[in-house]
Amino acid sequence: DADVTQTPRNRITKTGKRIMLECSQTKGHDRMYWYRQDPGLGLRLIYYSFDVKDINKGEISDGYSVSRQAQAKFSLSLESAIPNQTALYFCATSDPAGTSFHNEQFFGPGTRLTVL
Amino acid sequence: AQSVTQLDSQVPVFEEAPVELRCNYSSSVSVYLFWYVQYPNQGLQLLLKYLSGSTLVKGINGFEAEFNKSQTSFHLRKPSVHISDTAEYFCAVTSLAGGTSYGKLTFGQGTILTVHP
Numbered sequence: 079d080a081d082v083t084q085t086p087r088n089r090i091t092k093t094g095k096r097i098m099l100e101c102s103q104t105k106g107h108d109r110m111y112w113y114r115q116d117p118g119l120g121l122r123l124i125y126y127s128f129d130v131k132d133i134n135k136g137e138i139s140d141g142y143s144v145s146r147q148a149q150a151k152f153s154l155s156l157e158s159a160i161p162n163q164t165a166l167y168f169c170a171t172s173d174p175a176g177t178s179f180h181n182e183q184f185f186g187p188g189t190r191l192t193v194l
Numbered sequence: 195a196q197s198v199t200q201l202d203s204q205v206p207v208f209e210e211a212p213v214e215l216r217c218n219y220s221s222s223v224s225v226y227l228f229w230y231v232q233y234p235n236q237g238l239q240l241l242l243k244y245l246s247g248s249t250l251v252k253g254i255n256g257f258e259a260e261f262n263k264s265q266t267s268f269h270l271r272k273p274s275v276h277i278s279d280t281a282e283y284f285c286a287v288t289s290l291a292g293g294t295s296y297g298k299l300t301f302g303q304g305t306i307l308t309v310h311p
Contacts, residue, residue: 119303126298185230
């Protein structure tokens, strides 16, 4: 089974709808991240969490919110989706106390979101 | 603050030819450097990383990269590519110090490598 899973893998929605993307991990890592990927722009950080009680905005957090329900779960919400939020979304984890002390991150398979 | 620039957005090559994907970074402190690969319809996986020591780093699938501190570069190379190397490649940097970049990776824009038969 994959260490980092994302649901759904694909989603098509309409402008104005509320959408939640979910991420779960079995790696036991404290740190979790949400990125979006757009062609030619690479990956940009939306939100990150260093533990259950710690949530931080990334470089492009406007229009998004997150919830860290447990060490293993980190959800990303679009309260009112708009077309320019159409993108590929990735969740990632890292463990500074373990082998990824240098901040190597482990990625989920991605969620392709289309907002019409 | 740190930043990464991948100098080529697309690199087409023929099978069995050598390839170099270029990456330059900017940081006021010491860094760790990474190359990730994204195969079609998949997530990112680590190709190789530079933490310290030898400036020539070897990764999976025959790839290697050379860290050049004076030129702030971390170029990825492979002497002979295969069709299966067709993918998007991302260079990333993280700083060793605190501040606003603490605990975060900064990614380049990505380079799409297309290997033709």
